[in-house]
Amino acid sequence: MVTLSDLPDQSRAERTPPTPLELKLRRRNRINAFVRYSLLILVGFIMIYPLLWLVGAAFKTNSEIFSSAWFWPARPTLDGFREGWETSTPYNFGHFFLNSMYIVIPKVIGTAISCTLVAYGFARFEFPGKKILFSILIATLLLPDVVTRIPQYLLFRELGWLDTYLPLFVPSWVAGDAFFVFMVIQFLRAIPREMEEAARVDGANTAQTLIFIVVPILMPAIISVCLFQFMWTMNDFLGPLIYISSVEKYPVSIALKLSIDATEAFNWNAILSMTVLALIPSLVVFFLAQKSFIEGISTGGVKG
């Protein structure tokens, strides 16, 4: 067994040739790195191949999809896209993408504004009932949506909002996603208050301080809130499934599900090419803002 005192100290180790122990450690490191790389590459391949196959298959003919497991199309064709884009409905996929935007844009903007306001309130002020409200906020992080879904539906039905986009984005205007509020609070807590205090001394009120001092510093957090919300909303399926009943108003997620049901069993490339299109917005957003995603997820912790 080797103990601390047996090891040569740093300064001497630099001058003398490597000891047998160091050689052994280096060899072990090389083997270690090799094993790790092999494993990571294998797993990475399994992770990514389905997506590669999907993209390739979108450009294949149907007969090629069924005959080859290799992702690269032998004779690339746009037939799948042409056919899939037209859909079985009177509307093309562009129409459904536009519908998704009618939900996503108001929802993202509403989330960003309301979460910033609420997070500012929680992180920078003392007020009666703050403790209770904050506990409620944390509790709702864990509250399963399944238990509130039915009465929410009944509420929106009472308001005459069924088959409109309102139920899908109005809750986000009143900080409906506790998770995002929590995330912004976490960011705010890490920011020193000196600048804000200086602004207050110079006579700015809290609203001015929020807009001109806090928001600019908070921008990275707000942007990651927007990106997460964008992707979750684009991908949301159950919400529109419950609230949107006319085909004309379907967002992409529902239209895609409809296209599986409506397309003949073996016309895969039409569906797979629309699947690729449906994933593109999320992928673009992810690659544009990868860093803030991974940071956001490791600081706030996230569902997903």
Add this chain to the structure above:
Amino acid sequence: MGGDSKYLGLWYVTPYILGFALFTAFPFVTSFYLSFTDYDLLSTPEWVGLENYEKLFTRDRTFSKSLSVTLTYVALTVPLKLAFALFIAVVLNYRLRGIGLFRTAYYVPSILGGSVAIAVLWRYIFAQEGLVNMIITGLGGEPVNWFGDPGNALFTITLLRCWQFGSAMVIFLAALQSVDKTLYEAASIDGAGPWQIFRNITLPLITPVIFFNLIMQTVQAFQEFNGPYIITQGGPLKSTYLLPLYIYDEAFKSFDMGYASAIAWVLFVIIMALTLVAFWSSKKWVYYAGDKRS
């Protein structure tokens, strides 16, 4: 901040108070009430006492099937996904070149999360003529009936969610990277092997994150809807008919709002009970650094 009214902060959190009252608290209470009623949207809710619950636990075969499918699914998916996420995080937690690339590659499937597109992809990959069977037959095996066989269908959905281990992994990785390196050095100098180091140093230090991931993934798994709805529609023979699907069908297809609320409450109570057990047991196995528990 000095001269401000003590209610000023309250103004900023007003949106949340409103939102919570309207879209969380009120629905929460209402759904509990509805679970004791018979309500078909046409007439007013009619109080039936415990009848819905009684029916659920004594006469409803679909419910007992759905409940057992749900518990199986959660018991299968959560440990598999977390174990895999932790394993990969440990492999990644090493000074390797190109680590960012791997992290991204692993993360992409989970960022696409519950999207319909991914469920659609899964449906075609595991179809009878799909990619997976093509590879299996290419290697000389027999094609597997992934979604047609009640014994396989649920597992295929579990595989989909395990494939999306990325977000759990990123959280594990962040925790692993924050473990004090000198602890490893000290242990390794004292002759501890890699497994001993992992078991006695790494694992205890990351228990808070294991706990967090465990709760989040469990709550999420109990609410799985998109996967089975899009891939298998709950079939074959209800082998993937998770409770959220049953709730959806009862509420939005049969418009039996009272009964659906009762199922939702059973699911809610199960989730809460497990969460509470986790919190309670966490005192025994979760280690918080700097925590001077007496």
